[in-house]
Amino acid sequence: MDAVIRVKGLTKQFGQLSVLRGIDCAVQASEVVCVIGPSGSGKSTFLRCLNGLEDASGGEVLVHGVPVHDPRTDVDALRSEIGMVFQRFNLFPH
Numbered sequence: 001m002d003a004v005i006r007v008k009g010l011t012k013q014f015g016q017l018s019v020l021r022g023i024d025c026a027v028q029a030s031e032v033v034c035v036i037g038p039s040g041s042g043k044s045t046f047l048r049c050l051n052g053l054e055d056a057s058g059g060e061v062l063v064h065g066v067p068v069h070d071p072r073t074d075v076d077a078l079r080s081e082i083g084m085v086f087q088r089f090n091l092f093p094h
């Protein structure tokens with residue numbers, strides 16, 4: 001069976017800042033993967049690219065074989081299958 005998440009040569013730049021420089025990885029069903037690295041190294045940017053909250057500068061992200069950044073992809077439907085806890089989730093203070 002193919003990977004649930006497959007990332008191929010993912011790059012992301014913010015202006016001159018190159019944050020993701022050609023990431024390749026695959027996550028299989030039931031696999032637990034931790035992304036670790038210093039503050040500002042691009043962990044959140046990477047996760048945001050996985051569910052299309054961030055556009056990729058280059059490369060490809062496939063979730064269940066569906067290309068996340070393809071304009072023909074129904075990204076809302078895709079996100080209904082992807083859970084995410086935001087780093088700053090801005091809940092009501094009460």
Ligand SMILES: Nc1ncnc2c1ncn2[C@@H]1O[C@H](COP(=O)(O)OP(=O)(O)OP(=O)(O)O)[C@@H](O)[C@H]1O
Nearest residue numbers: 014017019037038039040041042043044045046087
């Ligand atoms: N929308 C944006 N515009 C410009 N630069 C950004 C943007 N989002 C993130 N960055 C920059 O990209 C780099 C990676 O940020 P990111 O938030 O992905 O890091 P992180 O590994 O999640 O850090 P932390 O451990 O502090 O959560 C940082 O230099 C950050 O300032």
Ligand SMILES: [Mg+2]
Nearest residue numbers: 043044045087
């Ligand atoms: Mg972060």
